[in-house]
Amino acid sequence: MLKFNTSHVEAVDYIIVGGGTAGCVVAERLSASGRDRVLLLEAGGSDQRFWVRVPIGYGRTFNDPAVNWMYEAEPEASLGGVRSYWPRGKVLGGxxxxxxxVYARGQPRDYDDWRELGNSGWGWSDVLPHFQAIESRGDGVGDGERTSGGAVANSARPALRITDVSAQAHPLVRAYIEACGALGYPFTPDFNGAQPEGVGIYQITTRNGLRDSTATAWLRPALRRRNLQLLLDSQVLRIECAARRATGVRYTRGGQMVSVRANKAVVLCAGSVNSPQLLQLSGIGPASLLQGLGIPVIHELSAVGRNLQDHLGISYFYRSRVPTLNNRLYPWWGKAAAGLQYALTRRGPLSMSVNQGGGFIRSDPSLRAPDLQLYFNPASYTSSRTRTRRLMNPDPFPGFLLSFNSCRPTSRGHIAVRSADPQQQPAIFPNYLSTEQDLQDVYKGARLMRALAATEPLAALIDHEMQPGAAKTSEAELLQDFRERAGTVFHPVSTCMMGPAPDHAVVDARLRVHGIAGLRVIDASIFPTVTSGNTNGPTVMVADKGASMLLADSE
Ligand SMILES: Cc1cc2nc3c(=O)[nH]c(=O)nc-3n(C[C@H](O)[C@H](O)[C@H](O)COP(=O)(O)OP(=O)(O)OC[C@H]3O[C@@H](n4cnc5c(N)ncnc54)[C@H](O)[C@@H]3O)c2cc1C
Structure with a gap:
């Protein structure tokens, strides 16, 4: 098929930087008319890899430099001075x-907060139609809140397949749900429906037992279009600007430096670490930082890289009296059986996420929204701070994990380039646990873990608590344990925050970079605040809405 070829082309209409969760959606939407020429530049390679497509492969890609930027945060005083490991996808689909x-829209309150922060058009009632449009359900289950646009049989619009795996969940998950019920936390059959609060079983983004992503659902079908060009292994080094307008980008591919112009817009979809990095490298950011590194300041925007928010979680580790998933996946014959089951049916533990049970709960009923997110994993493996995820090699005895993180952390960190060299990893300062509220959430979560483990029917299944261990009971001991073992839940956001004031935010409510024409950021970095749950679904929503705005504005 004939496509435009950037080695001969100097200009396109839209350049999209980053083919990750958001970038693949934006590329599909902007190229749909067939009129505009769209170039998608992705630093990583193809996602057509066995361990990307098979759900259990999460344990492999977690630390594989072929598909992962494998970042490390700066030593974090609040976590005993360690450098947290920050995996980020460097592959199509990001x-x-x-x-x-895990697929979670978050809580309606999250988006009403976004609107109340001055972002008109981003309240729950505004974003709900976009969630409905991006979701497709294979099982036909749903309620009034979930009439999926994407699932409509003759709809031409792509959508992410959201799979309900409750029928396959490990039996122990039921014990967890019943124990939560006994403590007054209600069961919800659908976190992404009319009752997003409560405890239940997480839905996951798989299609026929394979990982579904925006690369598979949006981009791949769109690549048939002649006006859409994807270049893999193409790392953008800077955004070119003239007279406060983004005019194009400079990227490297196969050792060559290439410049391309954008007639309409450059759209930054490089994610929460690399979008602020690229703006800073391009001279758009805090003037003092840039001047100190000899980067000419094109436009001072002090919020670039600021407002970093992330979920910080910990697992409580229990030895079980009854078999857990460890008993199935530890012995070689168990692995072989699971592999065979997956090969024949695309079902079983290899088709699932590590996180089966979960919840969004209020530790205090007087709170206006859930403050803790929970996970129940019917297997156990090494601590969350390490670079390994031994999913196929769990502990040789029955064990399971109960985990929590604060839904709405108030600590704020930042990201800053270290030099003008685009190949150097930017410095990541998470600044976890720097507010009293975040410390209080640690105590609340720790108390809840202990209460759950002491509640039937879960209590009867527990042999003993392996970590933190029953000897640790005081708040001081539990906080110290948290500092020693907690790790990122991989949800960094807000480093190019959306907001009305250029001195506090990077983009406005239409995702235009304040003060620079022809430049938008559309990815997880624009969240004004982190959503209460996992951030992939909300990023797809942002991409769908952001693309609609861009198309409307350029008409
Ligand atoms: C290990 C892990 C587990 C997670 N688990 C969950 C989960 O279970 N559920 C959930 O909802 N969320 C989860 N998340 C978070 C979720 O995946 C992210 O929030 C979401 O993918 C962010 O999308 P994005 O488009 O902002 O960035 P990304 O998807 O990271 O995309 C950014 C893309 O830009 C590319 N790029 C970066 N710099 C350049 C450059 N200079 N030039 C060209 N291309 C560039 C990158 O290679 C990447 O492909 C997890 C994340 C990780 C890392």
Whole structure:
């Protein structure tokens, strides 16, 4: 098929930087008319890899440099001075090609907060139609809140397949749900429906037992279009600007430096680490930082890289009296049986996420929204701070994990380039646990873990608590344990925050970079605040809505 070829082309209409969760959606939407020429530049390679497509492969891609930027945060005083490991997808589909596949819209309150922060058009009632449009359900289950646009049989629009795996969940998940019920936390059959609060079983983004991503659902079918060009292994080094307008980008591919112009817009979809990095490298950011590194300041925008938010979680580790998934997946014959089951049916543990049970709960009923997110994993493996995810090699005894993180952390970190060299990893300062509220959430979560483990029917299944261990009971001991073992849940956002004031935010409510024409950021970095749950679904929503705005504005 004839496509335009950028080695001969100097200009296109839209350049999209980053073919991750957001970038693949934006590329599909902008190229749909067939009129505009769209170039998608992705630093990583193809997502057509066995361990990307098979859900259990999460354990492999987690630390595979072939598909992962494998970042490390700066030593974090609040976590005992360690450098947290920050995996990020460097592959088509981005982090959506290596994530744990849990699908969660978040809580309506999250988006009403976005609107109340001055972002008109981003309240729950505004974003709900976009969620409905991006979701497709294979099982036909749903309620009034979930009439999926994407699932409509003759709809031409792509959508992410959201799979309900409750029929396959490990029996122990039921014990977890019943124990939650006994503590007063209600069951919800659908976190992404009319009752997003409560405890239940996470839905995951798989299609026929394979990972579904925006690369598979949006981009791949769109690549048939003659006006859409994808270049893999193409890393953008800077955004070119003239007279406060983005005019194009400079990228490297196969050792060559190439410049391309954008007639309409450059759209930054490089994610929460690389979008602020690229703006800073291009002279758009905090003037003092840029001047100190000899980067000419094109436009001072102090919020670039600021407002970093992330979910910080910990697992409580229990030895079980009854068999868990460890008993199936530890012995070689168990692995072989699971592999065979997957090969024949695309079902079983290899088709699932590590996180089966979960919840969004209020630790105090007087709160206006859930403050803790829970996970129940019917297997156990090494601690969350390490670079390994031994999914296929769990502990040789029955064990399971109960985990929590604060839904709405108030600590704020930042990201800053270290030099003008685009190949150097930017410095990541998460600044976890720097507010009293975040410390209080640690105590609340720890108390809840202990309460759940002491509640039937879960209590009867527990032999003993392996970590933190029953000897640790005081708040000081539990906080110290949290500092030693907690790790990122991989949801960094807000480093190019959306907001009305250029001195506090990077983009406006139409995702235009304040003060620079022809430049938008459309990815997880624009979230004004982190959503209460996992961030992939909300990023797809942002991409769908952001693309609609861009198309409307350029008409
Ligand atoms: C290990 C892990 C587990 C997770 N688990 C879950 C989960 O279970 N559920 C959930 O909802 N969320 C999860 N997340 C988070 C979720 O995947 C992200 O929030 C989401 O993918 C962010 O999308 P994005 O488009 O902002 O960035 P990304 O998807 O990361 O896309 C950015 C893309 O830009 C490319 N890029 C970067 N710099 C350049 C450059 N200079 N030039 C060209 N291309 C560039 C990158 O290679 C990448 O492909 C997880 C994330 C990780 C890493």
């Amino acid at each position: 982090s959506g090609s290596i994530n744990a596949m």
